[in-house]
């Protein structure tokens with residue numbers, strides 16, 4: 001059993017006077033898939049942004065590969081292998097699919113010359129539609145294709161941890177399935193996946209472990225296969241059941 005590649009302890013963060021996260025503990029191991037679920041406004045995106053160095057820690061610690069990320073700018077974290085597929089994708093409009101993918105190479109984690117995990121060829125094998133559309137402007141792609149491009153761009157940075165914020169949002173069920181079916185191949189090389197997901201059953205199927213967040217706090221965590229629907233519902237909505 002290897003230790004976590006990314007871990008958070010007692011993380012508090014927020015915006016101005018507003019505290020959005022309250023003492024969040026979290027970890028993910030290499031090659032593990034962990035899902036973070038919770039209602040709209042629970043703090044999931046805020047937590048991912050904090051992990052990625054986009055939002056400062058107010059207290060607590062985040063360690064990536066055994067080192068504190070505090071004060072390290074996001075682009076340098078990307079260079080160390082901590083990548084994010086942000087909410088809303090944020091592709092570079094006005095650039096082709098392939099140029100969007102190539103941009104990530106500039107900031108990629110340096111790996112020995114001839115062994116990058118993710119090359120354009122491997123990415124195009126994973127997402128054949130991106131190869132077909134490689135010369136097209138990203139904004140001309142469908143939502144699902146744009147999401148694939150956003151995931152592809154993040155993979156080109158050779159991540160050891162990939163943070164994904166609601167990659168299924170607004171996509172047709174068939175496209176969601178297509179994307180989720182590819183996650184095993186992404187983790188297979190040892191990349192840890194953190195999936196923020198509003199679709200609980202999708203999260204439970206895809207992830208080894210789940211964290212449920214409610215109003216900025218983790219209300220439930222455990223192995224996906226060990227957690228019941230009732231426990232999730234209680235943690236998700238804050239329903240307190242009588243014990244005994």
Ligand SMILES: Nc1ncnc2c1ncn2[C@@H]1O[C@H](COP(=O)(O)OP(=O)(O)O)[C@@H](O)[C@H]1O
Pocket residue numbers: 015018020038039040041042043044045046047
């Ligand atoms: N940029 C911001 N400025 C102020 N408050 C914010 C900002 N972003 C999010 N919030 C607030 O922080 C809380 C958590 O939001 P968020 O992390 O986006 O939740 P989730 O991703 O789980 O839907 C919400 O109450 C939201 O209104």
Ligand SMILES: [Mg+2]
Pocket residue numbers: 044045046087165166
């Ligand atoms: Mg969000």
